Each structure stands twice: as structure tokens, then as C-alpha cells.
Amino acid sequence: VNVPIVFRGPNGPTPGVAAQHTQDFSSWFAFCPGLKVVIPYNSEDAKGLLKAAIQDDNPVVMLEDELLYGHTFPVSSEVLSSNFVIPIGEAKIEVPGTDVTIVSYGKSMAQAFDGTEKLAKLGIHAELINLRTLRPLDSECIKKSVKKTHRLITVEVGWPFCNIGAEISAQMAESDVFDSLDAPIQRVTGVDIPMPYSEAVEVYSMPKGDHVVKAAKKILNIS
Secondary structure, eight states: OOOOOEEEEEEBOOTTOOTTTOBOOHHHHHTSTTOEEEOOSSHHHHHHHHHHHHHOSSOEEEEEEGGGTTOOOOOOHHHHSTTOOOOTTOOEEEEOOSSEEEEEOTTHHHHHHHHHHHHHHTTOOEEEEEOOEEETTOHHHHHHHHHHHSOEEEEOSSOSTTOHHHHHHHHHHTSGGGGGOSSOOEEEOOOSSOOOSSHHHHGGGSOOHHHHHHHHHHHTTOO
16 A cells, blocks of 8 residues: 655754743654655755655654754755755765764764764864764664774654654674674763743753764773
8 A cells, every 4th residue: 555645844953932832853753664754964965865755655754953054055956957856774984983983864974074074173083973864764774883983872853752762772782783883872862851831951962073072982982
């Protein structure tokens, strides 16, 4: 049975709207069998994933971080072409590296990029993966990277319990990648509390690039 339908909707934190409007539903939807879940970070992702979702014969949920609506991103002539599509289930290596693998998606990619750049200044070369699709998850891309770097960090704005990073960690632990790990997997997440109403407090409940750096130093045993 084909069910070709696309559900687009806002996701993630929005300043000053409190817990009833600021939640990351990534793992909620990815939990459901039969649903495909995509989440873009930049303009390339948004165009390519939406076109793929429309062309798919299955129900697809496209989660869009509200904080990204006002951002602009450079795009290539390839992206601007009418036939540009990003296959669902295909992650992208945004930054190649050899020392540690960082996996993120959506708005959290901004913090992951920030952490990656700060690590580079310390001489630590992180490989940054943009998931783009949460279900089906591109586990092979992650596995290949971890087998090279031997370390893994996941970054997301959502709560730590039962999140996407937890699923990635479980899949890596249950695969042959486990023997390649030189340190425990680290998860950088939002704080495990309802989102505060105050914007001044809200910023402290979300992950930062410095948290990514701290996690990398921990698994690299750098003080």
C-alpha cells in the first residue's frame, strides 16, 4: 500500500515561548515504524529532502527548526538545478577528519560546526556528519567514520533520555564498530528539564560548541 504524503512542521527551540512550544520531536517521530523522518540544516538540505519526500511513496515527516527559517546559506549551481534531490537515508560528511567523529542534525549542526572549528584550532581534526535523515538512519556512514576515528560524539538540542544519540550509541555498541572504539561514546544534548520561559535562562538549557569541545577532550584524554 502506498501512502505518499508529506508532513512539514516546526521543531526545536524558539526563544521565549516556553515548554509548551519548544520541544524537539525528532525521536518521537523516528520511533514510529513506517514513517520516514528527515530534518534539514541548510538550504541544500531543505530543497533536496523536500523534493525527495514529495517523490516518495511512503509517509514522510519533515521537521524544520524554526530558528533556521531566518537564516540564509550559500548554494551551488547544482543545488539550484531543477533536478536536484537528496536521497532519503543518506547522511553527508560536512567536514572530513581523523581524530573523532561528530554526528548531528538540524539546528544542532550549528553547535557541531562551532565545536569542530574550535577543535581544529587545538589541532584536533573532527569528522562532522550531517545526518539529514533520522529514519532510515544512515548507520553505515557513521560506522565507516568511527572505524577511522575510533571515537564518537553525538550532538542534538533534544533531551538526553531516549534521544537520537541514544539510538546511534546502541547501534554502534551492537555492531562490529564497538571493537573499534577507543573511548566511551559521548552525547551532547539539551538539559533534561522543561524549556524555561525566560530567554536568559533558556540559552543555558541548550548545547553549545564548547560542550562539544569538552566531550572531545574527554574521550581524547586531553585536560
